Amino acid sequence: MTLLDVRDLKVAFPGRGWRAKPVEILHGVSLQVGRGECLGLVGESGSGKTTIGRAVLGLVQPSGGEIDFDGQRIDHLPVRARRALSKDIQVVFQDPYTSLNPSMTIGDILAEPLVVEGATGKDARARVRVLLDQVGLPSNAIERLPREFSGGQRQRVAIARALAPKPKLIVCDEPVSALDLSTQERVLDLFIEIQRATGVAYLFVSHDLSVVRHISHRVAVLYRGDLVETGPAAKVTKDPDHAYTKKLLLAAPVADPIAQRARREERHRLAEVATA
Structure with missing residues (x-):
């Protein structure tokens, strides 16, 4: 069953200069992500793949097309409705350090979205310990700061934060590209384990076909703002058309x-x- 349905999505940014015409980045992209599925979105820098993820997150306003999530159109939601939707749509960014508040402990970082949703401090703390265990971090991490962890461990914290509100979809924006190869593999395996355990869906953005082959069920290939190929991961990443x-x-x-x-x-x- 389809969870995310992107239809004929277009995104244009203002051109440089006073009378410059808008520059269209996406020219009408359509794709779907099923419940519990990982769709790998791959393309070179400037292809528009990150723009699709940002449009789904509400960080970029589409100039055309529609985005439906769980049966609801979300591309023109007002701010309050979009904030409410963040419980179901989360994100893991490329750089785990800059996406974590360096002055907050890991426990506070993970508890913050839970408290905002109305959880008591005690319940939030209990959920944080579950999350740390889920991403393979020790329980004493709760009192430590982000700078005390390696890049791979910080990305695990970022994944735990995305999992905190129990979302239906996580947009993963190049989440392993800043990590060394051995750490990449461990983090990718963690994503797979979490998906099997929770049923969360991923829109996994990457420039690396070998990465999306490892984690994705299906792959969509983007080239200069157009979708040029889509299909099962094994087919697209080994015998593309x-x-x-x-x-x-x-x-x-x-x-x-x-x-x-x-x-x-x-x-x-x-x-x-x-x-x-």
Whole structure:
């Protein structure tokens, strides 16, 4: 069953200069995320993938199209209704440190959204301990500050904060791109474990096909504001149909230098064909 339904989404930003025309970033993108599903949204920098996530979160105003969430249209909600919706739609950003208040303890960071919703201090504290256990952090983390943790641990805190109100959808905006490869894998496995345990859905934004292959059920590929390919993750990330997706796949590094050289040569060949 569909949880998030984006139809013909367009987003335009003001152009530079007094009489400059607006610059359209998204040209009419349509995609769906089912309940308990992870949709990987992949594309290079400037493709518009992050803009889609921000439009779903209400941080960007669409210039056209519709966004439905759980049967309700949400693209033009008033501020109060949007705040109420934040209980069901949460976000994990790319940089875990800048998204956490450095002057607050981890316990206060995680308890804050619960108290705002009306939970007592005691109930919020109990929920925080459950969340810390859920993301694999020790219980004594509750009294520590964000700077006392590694990048991977801080991202676990950010995931716990997103889980605090028990959302139906989490928008994940490049949540592992700032982490080293071994930490990336552990955090991705954590996302998978949490989804299995809670049934939460993910809109997972990334520029890396290998990352979305690891976590996604389906993959949508964005190129210069247009959706060029979508399908099961195994198909799109291993045997894509569109030339741009093939170039993305060939751009992903591999450990074997011979295979890497073959990928580079094939990528150059595709580029020559495209410009011929």
